[in-house]
Amino acid sequence: MANRPTQIQRTPNALPARDDGIVFTSLCGSNPKDIGGNCLLVDLYGTKSDGTSEHARILIDNGKYGFNANADIRYRKGNGKSVEGEVEGAFVDIRPWLVDPKTGVTPSGEPKIDAILITHAHQDHLPGPAYLAKMMQVEHQDLVIPPIYSSSYTAEQMKELSVFKRLPEELRDAVTPVVVKPGSAIPDLGESISVKMQPVNHTPGARRVLMSTPAGSWLHTADTKSDPTQPFREPGATMSFGGIPDLKVISADSTSAGKTGPQPSETDIGRTLSRIIKDNGDKTVVVGVLGTNMGRVATVVRAALSEGRTPVLDGSSLRTNAKSVENAGWSWEETCGIERRDIPDRRRVQALLDDGSLKLSDLVVITTGSFAQPNTGLDLIASGRHPFVTAGADVVVVNSQGKIPNVVESVTAMESKIAAAGALMINPEKSVKLGYGPLHRSGHYGEEELKAAAGDMDPDVREQVTFVPVHGGPDLIAKNVEAAHVAGFKNILDLPVNGVEITMDRDGVRESGEPHLPNMFVAVQTSQDWRYPRWDFVPLKAVPSLAESLTPVDPEPEASLALGR
Structure with missing residues (x-):
C-alpha cells in the first residue's frame, strides 16, 4: 500500500460508525x-x-x-x-x-x-x-x-x-x-x-x-x-x-x-471573436472549441451571424451535443437567433461549396480539438486531412480554449503545425497580443x-x-x-x-x-x-x-x- 508523504500530519479516525x-x-x-x-x-x-x-x-x-x-x-x-x-x-x-x-x-x-x-x-x-x-x-x-x-x-x-x-x-x-x-x-x-x-x-x-x-x-x-x-x-x-x-x-x-482580477465573460469573448472575424473578412475563419462546451459554441454562432457569416458545426460530436442541448429544453433560436437544424454541418457545407452556393470566406467553421485530441477538426487541419479546410495564408485558425496542464505539449505542437502551414494561428495569448481581446475564460x-x-x-x-x-x-x-x-x-x-x-x-x-x-x-x-x-x-x-x-x-x-x- 502506498503511503501518504510523512510531512502531512494525520489524526486517528475518530468517527464511530453511529456518530452523525x-x-x-x-x-x-x-x-x-x-x-x-x-x-x-x-x-x-x-x-x-x-x-x-x-x-x-x-x-x-x-x-x-x-x-x-x-x-x-x-x-x-x-x-x-x-x-x-x-x-x-x-x-x-x-x-x-x-x-x-x-x-x-x-x-x-x-x-x-x-x-x-x-x-x-x-x-x-x-x-x-x-x-x-x-x-x-x-x-x-x-x-x-x-x-x-x-x-x-x-x-x-x-x-x-x-x-x-x-x-x-x-x-x-x-x-x-x-x-x-x-x-x-x-x-x-x-x-x-x-x-x-x-x-x-x-x-x-x-x-x-x-x-x-x-x-x-x-x-x-x-x-x-x-x-x-x-x-x-x-x-x-x-x-x-x-x-x-x-x-x-x-x-x-x-x-x-x-x-x-476579473475574468472575461462569454459576452466579452463574443466581442473578441467578432473583431477577429471582421478583421479577416476575406479569409476562412475556423474556431476550435471543446465539443461539450455548448455555451462557447453558441457564442461563436452569435459572432458569426453578427458579421454576416454562415456558422458551421464541423464534426459529429458538435451536431450531437447541439441536439442534446435542444433535447434538454433549451432553444437555439432563442439563444442564438438561428434554429439548430439551420446551422449546416460538414457534409452540407461541402455540397454548398461544391455547387458554388457558398465560398470558404463566407464561413466560420466551428470545430473540435482544442485539446489536440486525435481525429478532431483541429487535428485534421494540422495534419492536412480536413475535407475542405487547408491551412494556408487564406485561413485563420482560432483556438478558443486555454491549455490545461496535461495537454500543453500536444496543443502547442498542433498549433505550431497549423502556423507552419501558413495559417494565422490565434490562441488566447496571441489574441491579447494582437489587440483583439480575451478569447478564453476557464x-x-x-x-x-x-x-x-x-x-x-x-x-x-x-x-x-x-x-x-x-x-x-x-x-x-x-x-x-x-x-x-x-x-x-x-x-x-x-x-x-x-x-x-x-x-x-x-x-x-x-x-x-x-x-x-x-x-x-x-x-x-x-x-x-x-x-x-x-x-x-x-x-x-x-x-x-x-x-x-x-x-x-x-x-x-x-x-x-x-x-x-
Whole structure:
C-alpha cells in the first residue's frame, strides 16, 4: 500500500460508525502530476427520529483520467488473454462497492454505493459508469449498478457515448441517469440525510452537491464559475456560498483559482471573436472549441451571424451535443437567433461549396480539438486531412480554449503545425497580443469569483467553515489555498494526494484514518475500425505512463480495498 508523504500530519479516525457526520475521500482527481479522473466517495451518517442510526454511501462523479493517453499497448491478462490496442483512459474501479446479486453483499464486504451523482458532462467527470458496464459485459460479471443521477443535458451526453451505445439493453438501462430537477433531493438516502444537486455555471446542466446530516452541511462545488452571460444558463445557477444552513465544509474544485482580477465573460469573448472575424473578412475563419462546451459554441454562432457569416458545426460530436442541448429544453433560436437544424454541418457545407452556393470566406467553421485530441477538426487541419479546410495564408485558425496542464505539449505542437502551414494561428495569448481581446475564460472560478462567492456568507460562518481544495496537483492545490485565504477563509485543509479521508462531525473537521487508494482499470480500444469500436480492460500497471502520473496511487492495492469506514 502506498503511503501518504510523512510531512502531512494525520489524526486517528475518530468517527464511530453511529456518530452523525460525513466522511469524504477523493479517490482520484488530486493527482500529483496531472488533473482528471474526478471521483469522490462520501459516507453520510445520521440519526432517525426514533433514535436509530442510518448510513448512506454516494459516489460523486466517475471520470476519465488520461485525456490524450494515445498509448498503444500489448498486455497479457491473468486469464492468458492477450490485449492489444489504444488506451482510452483510466477509471476508478467501483466494483468492490457494488452488490453481487448472488450473495447480496459487496465483493469487498464494504457498504454498497447507494447512488452515483454525475455533476456534469465533461469526460473527467462523466463516463466511468458506462465503461464499468462494458467491463462487466466483457468479463461476464453480474453486479448491481446503483441509480445514477444527473441533469437532463448530462443524461443526454451519457447516452451519446460510443461505449454506452454498444452496451446491451439491460446495461444501457442500468447506466442511464435518472434526471433530477435543479435543487431536488436524491431519493431514498435516509430520513436525516439529504443530498441535493444545485445548478451552477459551467456546462449546460452542471450541478454542485449539497450534503446534509444532523452534524452539519457539506457543499461540494464541482466545476463552477460566475458568469451571468453564459448561454444555456439555468435559472437559479449560482456560485454563491451564502444562506446555506449549518454549513461546515466547502470542498472546492478549481484549476483556475490562481487567476487574479476579473475574468472575461462569454459576452466579452463574443466581442473578441467578432473583431477577429471582421478583421479577416476575406479569409476562412475556423474556431476550435471543446465539443461539450455548448455555451462557447453558441457564442461563436452569435459572432458569426453578427458579421454576416454562415456558422458551421464541423464534426459529429458538435451536431450531437447541439441536439442534446435542444433535447434538454433549451432553444437555439432563442439563444442564438438561428434554429439548430439551420446551422449546416460538414457534409452540407461541402455540397454548398461544391455547387458554388457558398465560398470558404463566407464561413466560420466551428470545430473540435482544442485539446489536440486525435481525429478532431483541429487535428485534421494540422495534419492536412480536413475535407475542405487547408491551412494556408487564406485561413485563420482560432483556438478558443486555454491549455490545461496535461495537454500543453500536444496543443502547442498542433498549433505550431497549423502556423507552419501558413495559417494565422490565434490562441488566447496571441489574441491579447494582437489587440483583439480575451478569447478564453476557464470553466472554473478564479480568485475574484471565489472572493465574491464567500462574500455572500455571514462573516462569522465564513470564519468557521473549513475550505477543502480537491482538484489537481500540489501546485494547483496551493493556488486554491491562496485564493481561499484571499476570500477570507480561516480554516483550510488541503488534499494534495488521492485517498485521504476527511471527516466532519460534531467534534469538527479533520483528516481521519490512514490513506487508502482504489483499484483503477484502463479501457483499451481494441478495434482497428472506429466505426465498430470494441473494448477490453487491463489493470493500471499495464500502462506505466498513466500509473506513474497518478503516483502515489497504488497500481496493486490491498485486495480488501477497505477504506476505513
